Amino acid sequence: LGKTMSQSKGSSEKPKPTEKETGKSNLNLTADELKEEGNRCVKAGNFTEAILHYTHAIKLSPADPILYSNRSLAFCKMQQYYYANADADKAITLNPTWAKGYFRKAEVSMAVGQYDTALLSYGKALQLQPQDMGIIQAARKAATLSNKEREDEKRSPFIGSAIGCVIGLCIVLADMLLTENPTIRIFKSNKSTRIPHKRANNVTKGIDTQKHKQDSV
Numbered sequence: 001l002g003k004t005m006s007q008s009k010g011s012s013e014k015p016k017p018t019e020k021e022t023g024k025s026n027l028n029l030t031a032d033e034l035k036e037e038g039n040r041c042v043k044a045g046n047f048t049e050a051i052l053h054y055t056h057a058i059k060l061s062p063a064d065p066i067l068y069s070n071r072s073l074a075f076c077k078m079q080q081y082y083y084a085n086a087d088a089d090k091a092i093t094l095n096p097t098w099a100k101g102y103f104r105k106a107e108v109s110m111a112v113g114q115y116d117t118a119l120l121s122y123g124k125a126l127q128l129q130p131q132d133m134g135i136i137q138a139a140r141k142a143a144t145l146s147n148k149e150r151e152d153e154k155r156s157p158f159i160g161s162a163i164g165c166v167i168g169l170c171i172v173l174a175d176m177l178l179t180e181n182p183t184i185r186i187f188k189s190n191k192s193t194r195i196p197h198k199r200a201n202n203v204t205k206g207i208d209t210q211k212h213k214q215d216s217v
Contacts, residue, residue: 034060038054
């Protein structure tokens with residue numbers, strides 16, 4: 001009877017939940033195992049879950065640039081470009097001689113349409129891995145898009161004329177305000193066109209400030 005009661009008591013108890021069911025399995029994983037879990041999630045398109053795995057791995061191994069690089073990719077896929085760029089920068093800081101960090105930074109720049117900036121990062125990556133066809137092809141794409149963007153700007157009459165007007169106005173104002181005898185005389189100086197003394201001082205101050213910034217670069 002005692003045996004029967006013992007069996008009955010055991011059968012009535014609920015089975016303990018597994019680690020997978022409780023969501024605590026990651027607590028027993030190493031940084032490398034968490035990285036592999038994150039990689040599997042990226043391949044499956046589960047970028048949010050991948051970021052969680054990489055973040056946990058980074059807590060265990062904060063000096064591993066690969067973890068930041070991988071998380072940068074996941075952030076970029078989610079269009080979280082600020083965090084993607086920050087992780088790429090961290091990967092570069094941890095290992096400045098690793099091409100993948102610069103490649104990740106270039107990919108973020110490409111995603112936001114900063115093709116010239118992307119080219120600079122691709123160039124640094126190529127200095128470290130000059131034979132990497134993946135980097136070479138990506139750099140060619142960035143160069144093509146950058147050139148196309150410049151050609152489009154040249155073909156746009158509005159953008160071209162606007163840029164020309166701004167540059168021309170700056171030249172004329174600088175000539176008027178910074179020299180006693182202006183060399184550029186494109187309009188007559190009268191009450192309707194003369195710049196008030198107070199405003200002229202403000203403009204001059206702005207030009208001086210800008211000139212100081214250019215000299216300090």
